[in-house]
Amino acid sequence: MHQFARTPKQLGAILRRERRKAGNTQEELGGRIKHRQATISKVESGEPGTRVDTLLDILAALNLELVIRPRTKGTPEEIEALFR
Amino acid sequence: MHQFARTPKQLGAILRRERRKAGNTQEELGGRIKHRQATISKVESGEPGTRVDTLLDILAALNLELVIRPRTKGTPEEIEALFR
DNA sequence: GTGCAATATACTTGATAGCGTATAATCTCA
DNA sequence: TGAGATTATACGCTATCAAGTATATTGCAC
Numbered sequence: 119m120h121q122f123a124r125t126p127k128q129l130g131a132i133l134r135r136e137r138r139k140a141g142n143t144q145e146e147l148g149g150r151i152k153h154r155q156a157t158i159s160k161v162e163s164g165e166p167g168t169r170v171d172t173l174l175d176i177l178a179a180l181n182l183e184l185v186i187r188p189r190t191k192g193t194p195e196e197i198e199a200l201f202r
Numbered sequence: 203m204h205q206f207a208r209t210p211k212q213l214g215a216i217l218r219r220e221r222r223k224a225g226n227t228q229e230e231l232g233g234r235i236k237h238r239q240a241t242i243s244k245v246e247s248g249e250p251g252t253r254v255d256t257l258l259d260i261l262a263a264l265n266l267e268l269v270i271r272p273r274t275k276g277t278p279e280e281i282e283a284l285f286r
Numbered sequence: 287g288t289g290c291a292a293t294a295t296a297c298t299t300g301a302t303a304g305c306g307t308a309t310a311a312t313c314t315c316a
Numbered sequence: 317t318g319a320g321a322t323t324a325t326a327c328g329c330t331a332t333c334a335a336g337t338a339t340a341t342t343g344c345a346c
Binding site for chain 3: 227228229239240242243244246247251253
Binding site: 153154156157160165167168169172 | 301302303304305306
C-alpha cells in the first residue's frame with residue numbers, strides 16, 4: 119500500500135490515518151518524540167510550513183519512512199490524455 | 203529503485219542526485235519554483251529545518267513525489283551504506 | 287594553472303514554527 | 317443527552333527559515 123502526497127494536506131491526511139491505525143492519540147505520539155499535541159494537530163491539518171525534521175520525527179514514531187519516486191500516474195497532462 | 207530517507211541528510215542526497223540526473227543546476231531549479239539557489243543548496247546539504255512546503259516545491263520541479271510506507275528492515279549500518 | 291560555471295556561505299530582515307500553558311471545540315459512547 | 321476523551325486554537329516567546337543581495341569557495345575544462 120503506497121500512499122503518496124504532493125501537498126501538505128495530503129501528507130497530513132496520511133499521517134492521521136496511520137496514527138489512528140497504530141492506535142495512538144496525538145498526545146501519545148507527540149510525547150514519544152518530544153513534540154506537543156498541538157504540533158501534531160497542525161501537521162495533520164496540513165499546515166504548509168511544517169518542518170521536515172518534525173515530519174521525520176513523526177514518521178519515525180509511526181515506524182514509517184519517506185520514499186521519493188518519479189511521478190508516474192496523475193500528472194495533469196497524463197490525466198488529460200486519458201480523456202482524449 | 204525506491205530511494206527512501208529517514209534523515210534530512212539522506213533526503214538532501216536524494217534530491218541532489220535527482221537534480222543532477224535531470225540535468226539542472228541549483229539556479230535553474232530554484233528559478234522554476236521561486237526559491238533561491240542558496241535555499242536549494244541548504245536543502246541538499248541536509249539542513250534539518252527545511253520546510254515541508256519547500257521540499258514539496260522541489261519535488262514538483264523534479265517531477266517526483268513523496269511516498270509514505272512502513273519502514274523496511276535493515277540495520278542502521280546497512281542503511282547508512284546506501285547513502286555512501 | 288587560468289577562467290568560468292556551479293555551489294556554499296554571509297548579513298540583515300520579515301514571517302512563522304514550535305514551545306509552554308491553557309482553553310475551546312468536537313468526537314465518542316454509555 | 318451528558319461526561320470524558322480527543323483534537324483544535326489562543327497568547328506570548330524564542331529560534332530559525334527563506335528572502336534579498338552579495339561574496340567566497342569549489343569543481344571542471346582547457
